[in-house]
Amino acid sequence: MAADLPKTMTAMGFDDPGGPEVFRAETLPVPQPGENQVLIRVAHAGVNRPDVIQRQGFYPPPPGASPIPGLEVAGTVVATGIGAPPEMLGRRVCALVSGGGYAEYCLAHAAHCLRVPDTMALDVAAAIPETLFTVWHNVFERGWARDGESLLVHGGTSGIGTMAIQLAKAFEMQVVATAGSEEKCQAIRDLGADLAVNYKTQDFVEEVKSFTGGKGVDVVLDMVSGDYVARNIECLAEDGRHVTIAVLGGLKAQINMATVMRKRLVLTGSTLRPRSDEFKALLADEIYNHAWPLFEEGAIAPVMDRSFPLAEAGAAHAHMEAGDHIGKIVLEVGGE
Numbered sequence: 001m002a003a004d005l006p007k008t009m010t011a012m013g014f015d016d017p018g019g020p021e022v023f024r025a026e027t028l029p030v031p032q033p034g035e036n037q038v039l040i041r042v043a044h045a046g047v048n049r050p051d052v053i054q055r056q057g058f059y060p061p062p063p064g065a066s067p068i069p070g071l072e073v074a075g076t077v078v079a080t081g082i083g084a085p086p087e088m089l090g091r092r093v094c095a096l097v098s099g100g101g102y103a104e105y106c107l108a109h110a111a112h113c114l115r116v117p118d119t120m121a122l123d124v125a126a127a128i129p130e131t132l133f134t135v136w137h138n139v140f141e142r143g144w145a146r147d148g149e150s151l152l153v154h155g156g157t158s159g160i161g162t163m164a165i166q167l168a169k170a171f172e173m174q175v176v177a178t179a180g181s182e183e184k185c186q187a188i189r190d191l192g193a194d195l196a197v198n199y200k201t202q203d204f205v206e207e208v209k210s211f212t213g214g215k216g217v218d219v220v221l222d223m224v225s226g227d228y229v230a231r232n233i234e235c236l237a238e239d240g241r242h243v244t245i246a247v248l249g250g251l252k253a254q255i256n257m258a259t260v261m262r263k264r265l266v267l268t269g270s271t272l273r274p275r276s277d278e279f280k281a282l283l284a285d286e287i288y289n290h291a292w293p294l295f296e297e298g299a300i301a302p303v304m305d306r307s308f309p310l311a312e313a314g315a316a317h318a319h320m321e322a323g324d325h326i327g328k329i330v331l332e333v334g335g336e
Contacts, residue, residue: 005030005039005078011068011103012313017057020314020321030105031066033081036277038088038110043336044126044307045101046072047316047329048159049246050273055317061099062274069313070101071273073108074116074126075334084110092116094125096133096280098273102313104333111281114288117296122336127302127328128295131163133280134245134272136287139164139221140171142268143241149218150174152208152235154228156188156196157326160245162303164221165191170294176211178204180323187326191303208235216240222269226250229267233259244269303327 009030014022033039051069053059061067074094080086094116095108116125139145151168155161156177168175169192176195177188185196195211197204208217216237222228226249232242233255240263260267272280294300305325308316310333320329 005105009104010310011100012310013068013102014055017055020055020317022055023314023317025311028068028103031100031107033079033084033107035081036083036110037081037107038077038084038093038113039079039081040073040075040093040095040106040108040113041078042073042101042104042106042333043075043122044073045070045103045106045310045331045333046126046128046130046159047308047313047320047331048072048130049248049320050130051102052317052320065098065273066100066103066107068100068102070097070099070103070106070331072096072126072129073101073106073333074122074128075106077113078105080110088113092118092122092125094122094129096129096272096284102310102331102333104310109277109281111277112284114284114292119298120295123307123330123332124302124304126330127159127304128163130272131159131302131328132167132287132291132295133283134160135164135167135221136291137272137283138243138245138270139168139219141283141286142270143219143221143243145171145173145219145241147172150176150212150237152204152217152220152232153177153193154199154221155179155223156191156193157184157303158223159302159328160221160223161188162191162327165193166300167291167294169193170300174217176204176208176217184326187303205231205234212237219243221245224249226253229253230255233263233265236263236265238263239265241266241268245271305329307332
């Protein structure tokens, strides 16, 4: 540990699961980086739906992870552990972490960090890792998306949705996205979506069929599950891929397996947080080589909704749960 670092830090935690009001500030020891880890002085931390689900008591951290919520941070590396590249000391980075982001200091695996260019603000950088890693793995690796194919994204104005739209368009895909208001549909169009569907007033299955001339889309990125799965399958083209990353609409789905067989569909899904450090390092390396240049050049940037002080983590969660946000919510921890 560097000699000038404090011994304690402020973090936002909770004693028992519940509503946003359960958050409280607590004083904890500044963690020490272990093998292959770096310590980041956090400038900003991203707020994500899994944080909300953890606070509600339904998504406990994996073994060995910090119980403090927060899956992505941006800031400056202030200490390095054994095996971590010493040249990372003093570097501006953003990082995917398995917990601990809602704090003044956070540990990250060195290989899960992305170097932040001087031209990128740290609040913007903090809004990238969780959605970028999730979308890249699920759309392009599990969903095998390719140039010229088509993608259906539900929750188009969420952090995941806005990231998926931009990445898919960057790789020359056609994109259909759903949202729950005309304002949100316009935001989706502004991001480049080829078709925005208001799921409250339109049948997205019929809209997809009409838009694709009856063929259907090649990939569905599903954050709803439940009753949506059967409808998503109706939207898929032959040899289509259905990728589930959340179950906000229910854990169970009833589907027609004859349709799956007839269309030769692939149904898959994943959760990122419990995957191994080795897997995340390989994913980070692929992202760094194929997607990160788009962010460095400014061709893609996360859609930013609101920033809240660290002490108002509960208000940030309430804002997310209200469902009116467009893009990413972040916490300001230490500023630039």
